Amino acid sequence: xxxxxxxxxxxxxxxxxxDYVLLEEYLSEYLLNLDIxxxxxxxTASKILAEKEQAIDLVFLDLxxxxxxxxxxxxxxxKIAIGVPIVVLTGFSDLEFGSRSLALGASDYLVKDxxxxxxxxxxxxxxxxxxxxxxxxxxxxxxYSDLFQLNPSPIIVYDQKSLKIIDVNEAAxxxxxxxxxEFLEMDLLDIRPKSEERVLLxxxxxxxxxxxxxxxxVTKHLKKNGEILDVEISPAKVKINNKDAGxxxxxxxxxxxxYVRKIEEQNETFREIAWIxxxxxxxxxxxxxxxxxxxxxxEEELNEELKELVEYIKISAxxxxxxxxxxxxxxxxxxxxx
Amino acid sequence: MDQDLIxxxxxxxxxxxxxxxxEKVNPELKIGTFLKGEEALMYILESNxxxxxxxxxxxxxxxxxxxxxLEKLDEDGRFESKVVLITSSVESGNSxxxxxxxxxxxxxxxxxxxxxxxxxxxxxxxxxx
Numbered sequence: 001x002x003x004x005x006x007x008x009x010x011x012x013x014x015x016x017x018x019d020y021v022l023l024e025e026y027l028s029e030y031l032l033n034l035d036i037x038x039x040x041x042x043x044t045a046s047k048i049l050a051e052k053e054q055a056i057d058l059v060f061l062d063l064x065x066x067x068x069x070x071x072x073x074x075x076x077x078x079k080i081a082i083g084v085p086i087v088v089l090t091g092f093s094d095l096e097f098g099s100r101s102l103a104l105g106a107s108d109y110l111v112k113d114x115x116x117x118x119x120x121x122x123x124x125x126x127x128x129x130x131x132x133x134x135x136x137x138x139x140x141x142x143x144y145s146d147l148f149q150l151n152p153s154p155i156i157v158y159d160q161k162s163l164k165i166i167d168v169n170e171a172a173x174x175x176x177x178x179x180x181x182e183f184l185e186m187d188l189l190d191i192r193p194k195s196e197e198r199v200l201l202x203x204x205x206x207x208x209x210x211x212x213x214x215x216x217x218v219t220k221h222l223k224k225n226g227e228i229l230d231v232e233i234s235p236a237k238v239k240i241n242n243k244d245a246g247x248x249x250x251x252x253x254x255x256x257x258x259y260v261r262k263i264e265e266q267n268e269t270f271r272e273i274a275w276i277x278x279x280x281x282x283x284x285x286x287x288x289x290x291x292x293x294x295x296x297x298x299e300e301e302l303n304e305e306l307k308e309l310v311e312y313i314k315i316s317a318x319x320x321x322x323x324x325x326x327x328x329x330x331x332x333x334x335x336x337x338x
Numbered sequence: 339m340d341q342d343l344i345x346x347x348x349x350x351x352x353x354x355x356x357x358x359x360x361e362k363v364n365p366e367l368k369i370g371t372f373l374k375g376e377e378a379l380m381y382i383l384e385s386n387x388x389x390x391x392x393x394x395x396x397x398x399x400x401x402x403x404x405x406x407x408l409e410k411l412d413e414d415g416r417f418e419s420k421v422v423l424i425t426s427s428v429e430s431g432n433s434x435x436x437x438x439x440x441x442x443x444x445x446x447x448x449x450x451x452x453x454x455x456x457x458x459x460x461x462x463x464x465x466x467x
Contacts, residue, residue: 278427278428278429279425279426279429282427283426283448286352286448286449286450287349287351287355288449289448289449290352290355290356290451291355293359293452294358294359294362294452297362297452324428329428332429332430
């Protein structure tokens, strides 16, 4: 038979030397790179676990040690051996307790009289694998929970039927001013201004009959302090405890809208300036040009010097006219683009 | 008084300049002037001209928009092709917009020069005969 070549670090907590030797023998039959540590009592075991927490892959634990035993022993060991599977070894006499130890945090239990190399090996592999799997599951659950809890955008989850809020993330609490507990007593209508109620009910209805996932709305939300937010909401359909729920991602666009309004106001001013350029500034200039035109028409009354001066006035006026036309054209372009 | 031409412009000096120009080009022309659009419009709409005069209207007056005057004149019906618009604006698009009115027969950007006055005079004479 081919031995398992993976390295294993096993802690055996057993005060009976005979039992320990047997255990070691059995384990060696299947495992080539076995590092086995022996502790004869709880005191030693807890020290080893505290020091080598990461290095130990599995603990075999005898239920009756000189310094601690039974329920207390299992509870205390599982407290120290975080992330390490614990397999409890029992005799026939406390078989019943074996199954109870699982509820206390042990991964498995074996009856000493039934031990064999195959049973031990199977239990070892199974419990190590299972713990890894549970750890992965926990990690992935934590990641998703972080995605939700630590998301910088407020997220509100509501029950489709009652519209009751069933979950919120931290960003939602800090944006709206309600604690998580307060939120869980509220429904969607509570975060809308009264005037928006109809709109909300309609848009929730729309969203749930729609098949597309691409649903976005701009609407108004109400904070605890009465302030109104302009928000862009992106809801998604999810199942929570097998019930339909809406997960709503909220993007506060109050500032953005304020900014847009400010730009619009500035554009309005720009349009006014453009109008002034185009009409008001040019009026006196056009008048002057008309006057020059009149003066020129009385040529016979002008001497050469005056004629020259009038010519210069004309050139200057034309130049100014050119400049005003340029400005007008540019500002017209701006007001058209806006 | 039976005018050949009524000029409406809120620029008093320009009214003087235009009158002088017409005097040069055609001293026999009888000209009435208005600084205020409302007054001008009331006079024009309420007068019983044996022969409706030619009109020269500034597009942007202080009290009333030139567009409004054009609308009323179109409603009145007596001034088809009898209005010349003048404006200090260099905004594009005004000219095209003005051509929608039946009463408009010309659009001139200021400055109004003697050359333009001569053309307008010809239109006035055409209107009189």
